[in-house]
Amino acid sequence: xSYFWKKASLLRWPxxxxxASAGLFLLLSFTAGIAAGQSSDGEKAVxxxxxxxxxxxxxxxxxxxxxAQINPVLLVPFGDRWxxxxxxxxxxxxxxxxDGGSYGGMVSKNLDYLQADYIANPYLTVTxxxxxxxxxxxxxxxxxxxxxxxxxxxxxxxxSAESSDGMMLRGGFPVNAKVNLNYAAYVSAVSSGHNNLESxxxxxxxxxxxxxxxxxxxxxxxxxxxxxxxxxxxxxxxxWQPTRLPLNIHSEYARSNQGSGYWIxxxxxxSQVLFWQKALRRLEFAGRAEQFFNGQISSDEAQxxxxxxxxxxxxxxxxxxxxxxxxxxxxxxxxxxxxxGNLNLWTVGIAYRFAVPLGRxxxx
Amino acid sequence: MKYKSLAIIWLLGLIxxxxxxxxxxxxRKATEPAVYSSAEADxxxxxxxxxxxxxxxxxxxxxxxxPPRMMATIVRHMRVRATIxxxxxxxxxxxxxx
Numbered sequence: 001x002s003y004f005w006k007k008a009s010l011l012r013w014p015x016x017x018x019x020a021s022a023g024l025f026l027l028l029s030f031t032a033g034i035a036a037g038q039s040s041d042g043e044k045a046v047x048x049x050x051x052x053x054x055x056x057x058x059x060x061x062x063x064x065x066x067x068a069q070i071n072p073v074l075l076v077p078f079g080d081r082w083x084x085x086x087x088x089x090x091x092x093x094x095x096x097x098x099d100g101g102s103y104g105g106m107v108s109k110n111l112d113y114l115q116a117d118y119i120a121n122p123y124l125t126v127t128x129x130x131x132x133x134x135x136x137x138x139x140x141x142x143x144x145x146x147x148x149x150x151x152x153x154x155x156x157x158x159x160s161a162e163s164s165d166g167m168m169l170r171g172g173f174p175v176n177a178k179v180n181l182n183y184a185a186y187v188s189a190v191s192s193g194h195n196n197l198e199s200x201x202x203x204x205x206x207x208x209x210x211x212x213x214x215x216x217x218x219x220x221x222x223x224x225x226x227x228x229x230x231x232x233x234x235x236x237x238x239x240w241q242p243t244r245l246p247l248n249i250h251s252e253y254a255r256s257n258q259g260s261g262y263w264i265x266x267x268x269x270x271s272q273v274l275f276w277q278k279a280l281r282r283l284e285f286a287g288r289a290e291q292f293f294n295g296q297i298s299s300d301e302a303q304x305x306x307x308x309x310x311x312x313x314x315x316x317x318x319x320x321x322x323x324x325x326x327x328x329x330x331x332x333x334x335x336x337x338x339x340x341g342n343l344n345l346w347t348v349g350i351a352y353r354f355a356v357p358l359g360r361x362x363x364x
Numbered sequence: 365m366k367y368k369s370l371a372i373i374w375l376l377g378l379i380x381x382x383x384x385x386x387x388x389x390x391x392r393k394a395t396e397p398a399v400y401s402s403a404e405a406d407x408x409x410x411x412x413x414x415x416x417x418x419x420x421x422x423x424x425x426x427x428x429x430x431p432p433r434m435m436a437t438i439v440r441h442m443r444v445r446a447t448i449x450x451x452x453x454x455x456x457x458x459x460x461x462x
Binding site for chain 1: 415418419421422423424425427428430431432433434435436437438440441443444445446447448449450451452457461
């Protein structure tokens with residue numbers, strides 16, 4: 001089965017590394033000439049320990065799961081151009097056995113990324129190590145529990161690898177005053193799925209166009225397996241934040257041989273309501289609609305990857321209340337429709353973001 | 365084979381886009397000059413707030429302001445994570461620290 005880890009062929013690996021290295025050299029040479037200036041941050045950066053902690057109750061088809069997690073993020077800057085960053089995930093998921101008794105379960109740990117970033121110039125950052133796979137926008141930007149508007153993962157999230165070990169080129173720059181372009185291209189020796197299963201070598205990338213005026217971003221992602229089936233995945237993403245409304249809309253579509261599907265979600269903050277402003281401006285309504293279609297794999301394989309075993313539709317609505325900066329209480333209800341059975345999804349919990357300096361923070 | 369061609373086109377498109385960007389008119393760097401008049405600083409704060417709302421608020425609510433050296437690290441992290449442009453990063457850092 002091509003979805004699971006297989007020992008990498010050392011004979012075939014140079015076919016990836018050599019072209020990638022040559023490409024990197026060409027790109028660095030090309031962009032070095034056009035770089036206008038250095039990427040100085042102005043302030044001397046200090047190492048930071050940040051991250052999230054959360055406690056949730058996920059009730060799925062009447063079965064309660066207690067979920068406690070902490071996701072520390074370590075940021076260590078070096079000079080003006082380097083950043084070493086890492087995120088780990090410690091999650092305990094506990095359920096009561098079907099025949100009763102006390103709660104039990106596993107505590108899982110995972111290294112989401114451990115990467116060194118070199119900001120070569122305003123157009124290019126080179127990343128090495130384990131990094132979040134740049135496929136769509138959810139995995140890289142919206143995954144942290146204090147950022148996501150609904151705590152359930154989108155159904156199509158397992159279609160792409162969560163983390164990749166290798167090298168990545170990325171950057172964002174203005175094409176003109178009204179258009180920014182962002183890109184990421186990577187080659188990976190090992191990729192890990194969202195269920196922590198290791199998979200095969202990949203190459204892929206993402207490109208997006210952001211219009212700062214209307215605050216719209218559209219983009220596309222692509223990923224190719226470098227062995228066995230040599231299958232392809234591709235996707236599209238869309239994000240819009242209207243300038244006149246406190247509304248955020250995000251959407252993704254993804255397709256691979258494992259399945260396909262889409263999600264669209266919106267979050268509306270009640271900051272413009274004219275009454276009870278002190279309380280209501282902290283409240284956010286969120287909603288998501290999504291659909292998943294089975295691919296060319298068996299239902300057992302799909303479930304092992306964390307995908308639904310059958311074609312599935314889901315709608316979810318939630319409330320987020322921002323008690324304090326970085327601290328929010330969440331509650332949501334969802335309904336899942338599938339040929340394998342319909343079910344209710346309830347979520348209630350709290351998410352917290354922390355940030356602690358690991359050095360003196362006085363201005364230089 | 366079809367996918368290989370698509371991959372090559374994708375890569376060529378990427379390099380072309382970088383080339384196009386190199387010919388784009390450059391905006392003034394937010395950190396030039398080092399000392400600003402009050403009016404310039406106000407204008408930069410407004411621009412920084414605008415860019416903060418356009419870039420950062422797309423994913424998360426505005427955090428409270430951290431000390432400048434912490435913000436320098438956070439903005440560098442977000443520059444990589446969210447592929448924020450160099451100019452956006454400078455204006456946002458100015459807005460979040462001044």
